[in-house]
Amino acid sequence: MEAAGNGIGTGEHSATLCAGEAGVLHGTLSYLLQDVHGQVLPTHSIAAGLDYPGVGPEHAMLKDNARVTYDAVTDRDVLDAFEFLSRREGIIPALESAHAVAYVIQNAGRFAKDDIVVINLSGRGDKDVAEVSAIRGGA
């Protein structure tokens, strides 16, 4: 799940696989957010760990050979998911991982009741509580 930030249409995002093109940055050939001349574009995401114009080349390969489908969710949906999981389960997901939670919430209708859905909460959200509180105006 990638960071659509304020929306891919706004240009303020980090959805490299969804909106980037092949380029070389920091020594890797992968998807890259860049302009027509190859200048790397500024990025935005509420999750600091996703705020990068490139992406690991393994993901580029998995996208190209169609073994993984990549999608993106916006900052706003991520904040909702962050709050939802925290209140519902008492588990505070990192804002990075909360992107996956947001995607599953958005796509809940696509799954049957007995389907098993795995979300990898790859990081903990204690680090993000202050930021979320600042954005949402406290709890």
Next chain:
Amino acid sequence: MERIAKVFKKRTTPALIGFTVAGDPDRKTCIRIARALIGAGTDILELGVPFSDPVADGPVIQRAGERALAAGTTPDTVFAIVRELRSQSEVPIVLLTYFNTVYRRGIETFYRDAAGAGVDGILIADMPVEESAEVLKAARKNWIAPIFLVTRTTSDERLAKIAKKGRGFLYLVSVLGVTGVRTGIPQEAFDLIRRTKAITDLPVALGFGISTPEQVRACAENGADGVIVGSAIVDIIERTCKNPDLMEPALAGFVSLLKQAAAVPHPP
């Protein structure tokens, strides 16, 4: 490519290689800058192709790149600048670029356009020799010298590999770090000159952090075939670019001082 070879042929003093960022602060002024550098005796002109993420550059050249990009500089602008300079001068012109700029345009297209404009050599700062097969092919085909960086941490084995692929000259990086003015030159940089010369007959030029006549003289005394001065030139441009009439004499005066300092025959 032959223009570079000619500069280094039968030299007894190091060539002065002057750097500026193409399109800084804008296309027209950049051409005036380049002409001032050439007019004052710069033996080889290095033009930086402005890039959004210049990982090898310190703050002075970073800001120059930002000015050039803000003025709308693209690779087409860079080639147009080269073409205009080439119409009046036979001074070798080397482009310093980052690989994404080349890759995005298409490697062969970039080299072909560069050759058409009159470029003699291309150094891609983030292109290791191990990954350079396609670039070398395009360079060979278009008679452009592929110039590589060598650093103090480059092993002898790798240095030999780089020397085998490189043409024109080898660009020796004097410091462990980015471009920018520094005091003195570390002894390790002079050791690198000797180590490289023992491995290859390619001319060796020392760059990064060289900004004063004293440093240029020290390079000459330590056997450098070329000395590259960048940030110090760009610093003058930054301080005077609002007033090009002051800038040209300031640049010419600085280059003349460096040339005088370089006029020390290097050891056999």
